Amino acid sequence: xxxxxxxxxxxxxxxxxxxxxxxxxxxxxxxxxxxxxxxxxxxxxxxxxxxxxxxxxxxxxxxxxxxxxxxxxxxxxxxxxxxxxxxxxxxxxxxxxxxxxxxxxxxxxxxxxxxxxxxxxxxxxxxxxxxxxxxxxxxxxxxxxxxxxxxxxxxxxxxxxxxxxxxxxxxxxxxxxxxxxxxxxxxxxxxxxxxxxxx
Amino acid sequence: xxxxxxxxxxxxxxxxxxxxxxxxxxxxxxxxxxxxxxxxxxxxxxxxxxxxxxxxxxxxxxxxxxxxxxxxxxxxxxxxxxxxxxxxxxxxxxxxxxxxxxxxxxxxxxxxxxxxxxxxxxxxxxxxxxxxxxxxxxxxxxxxxxxxxxxxxxxxxxxxxxxxxxxxxxxxxxxxxxxxxxxxxxxxxxxxxxxxxxxx
Numbered sequence: 036x037x038x039x040x041x042x043x044x045x046x047x048x049x050x051x052x053x054x055x056x057x058x059x060x061x062x063x064x065x066x067x068x069x070x071x072x073x074x075x076x077x078x079x080x081x082x083x084x085x086x087x088x089x090x091x092x093x094x095x096x097x098x099x100x101x102x103x104x105x106x107x108x109x110x111x112x113x114x115x116x117x118x119x120x121x122x123x124x125x126x127x128x129x130x131x132x133x134x135x136x137x138x139x140x141x142x143x144x145x146x147x148x149x150x151x152x153x154x155x156x157x158x159x160x161x162x163x164x165x166x167x168x169x170x171x172x173x174x175x176x177x178x179x180x181x182x183x184x185x186x187x188x189x190x191x192x193x194x195x196x197x198x199x200x201x202x203x204x205x206x207x208x209x210x211x212x213x214x215x216x217x218x219x220x221x222x223x224x225x226x227x228x229x230x231x232x233x234x
Numbered sequence: 235x236x237x238x239x240x241x242x243x244x245x246x247x248x249x250x251x252x253x254x255x256x257x258x259x260x261x262x263x264x265x266x267x268x269x270x271x272x273x274x275x276x277x278x279x280x281x282x283x284x285x286x287x288x289x290x291x292x293x294x295x296x297x298x299x300x301x302x303x304x305x306x307x308x309x310x311x312x313x314x315x316x317x318x319x320x321x322x323x324x325x326x327x328x329x330x331x332x333x334x335x336x337x338x339x340x341x342x343x344x345x346x347x348x349x350x351x352x353x354x355x356x357x358x359x360x361x362x363x364x365x366x367x368x369x370x371x372x373x374x375x376x377x378x379x380x381x382x383x384x385x386x387x388x389x390x391x392x393x394x395x396x397x398x399x400x401x402x403x404x405x406x407x408x409x410x411x412x413x414x415x416x417x418x419x420x421x422x423x424x425x426x427x428x429x430x431x432x433x434x
Contacts, residue, residue: 161362161385163399200397222372229370 038127040114046131053106054133060093060103066140072107073148077155111145115152121145167204168195174210190216235311237302237319244323246298249291251325255332257285261292262336265299269344299333306337307344353391360387382407 037043057065068089075081081104090100114124121142128138145152170193176185191210198205211219239247250258264277278296282289306316316337320330361384368379386398402410420426 161364161383163383163385199399202397226370229375233369 036130038131039123040110040117040119040127042113042117049102050106050109051131053102054128054131056095056099057103057106058132058134058137060090060095062134062136062140064089064092065137066144068103069107069111069141069144072104072111073144073152075104076108076112077148077151107141110141111152112156114145115149115156118153121149163199165197166194167197169193188213235309236315237305237309237311239302239319239322243298243301246294247302247323249287249295250298251329253285255328258329258332261296262299262332265296265303266336266340266343268296269300269304269340269347299336302333303337303340303344304348307341308348310341310345313338356388356390356396358386359389359395361385362387380404 036045038046060068068086071081071086086100086104090103095103110128124145125138125142128141129135133141172191174189174191176187176189179185189210189212191208194207194209195204196207197203250261268274278289278293282292285292311319313334316334317330320333363382363384366381366383368377368381370377380403382402382404384400384402386400388396388398390396
């Protein structure tokens with residue numbers, strides 16, 4: 036059985052098993068649990084005390100609590116990843132055995148936060164060596180040990196980027212002469228024009 | 235297969251018959267706890283004060299038990315062999331039985347702890363990927379070159395993580411996937427199945 040939210044693949048066995056665990060709590064509690072899981076996916080942190088209170092009625096053990104949080108995280112993140120609309124998600128979850136009230140609650144929460152979730156996932160996609168900051172200054176060289184009258188402007192650029200492998204900030208300082216800087220600026224403007232054409 | 239105990243080891247264990255069996259049981263429990271979590275010298279001080287002996291003697295006694303347990307678990311010796319090896323020390327029957335029980339109860343756990351001490355190569359931790367298309371570069375405009383960039387997170391045996399950044403074109407990626415699937419399919423050949431059946 037192929038499911039869209041699993042990326043047109045079979046649904047993993049553990050998801051099937053934990054959906055039946057989810058069916059044990061009431062649909063209102065499940066909607067609140069979805070809200071908590073969505074908060075976690077959006078990077079706001081999850082409040083485990085609230086989760087424990089929500090699942091206390093159904094007498095979930097710690098293993099069950101972890102499993103239900105895991106399965107909700109899986110469903111919501113995969114649905115956002117494959118851009119599944121909430122009607123398809125709803126029908127697929129009902130095929131897997133999640134009761135109708137639970138499915139409606141889950142899909143409503145999903146629809147509310149759909150765009151925000153996709154934005155967050157886009158931000159956390161792999162980016163190698165992100166540029167974090169640029170600062171510059173223009174100097175005018177009057178004289179040097181080689182030549183008495185130099186009279187040349189230079190630009191000093193400080194680029195702060197995230198190292199591709201280390202992930203920590205690395206600083207590079209370059210000084211560019213006027214002509215080379217003009218070339219650099221023209222090329223970068225051409226690249227910018229190309230990027231704008233694609234937007 | 236018999237355990238051969240060195241003279242120094244026998245001397246350290248020679249402290250055990252001088253205390254009663256309840257204390258030896260306690261030492262055994264401390265020894266297993268140390269094997270799980272690491273030694274704590276303060277416990278030796280406390281025990282030495284209570285028994286009015288040297289802290290060093292207590293330490294030797296506990297370490298002697300620890301070494302006895304790890305050697306026996308490592309070689310997976312049978313009950314009879316364990317009893318014969320301990321007989322050499324000349325302990326009372328009760329003490330022998332106590333040590334045997336300690337060995338049998340904790341053998342599996344000690345083997346599990348010992349298995350984690352083997353050196354290992356860096357292993358897979360996480361893989362992030364992205365699919366890009368190169369549209370233009372400074373040297374050439376109007377291109378169309380798809381590339382896959384990957385960040386492979388590896389974990390070492392000491393818990394340190396290392397990261398490798400890789401880049402490939404789709405054709406090489408397909409080849410890589412085919413080779414890995416061939417490697418997985420090797421598990422299903424008759425030769426491999428025969429070996430796995432015999433190990434089980």
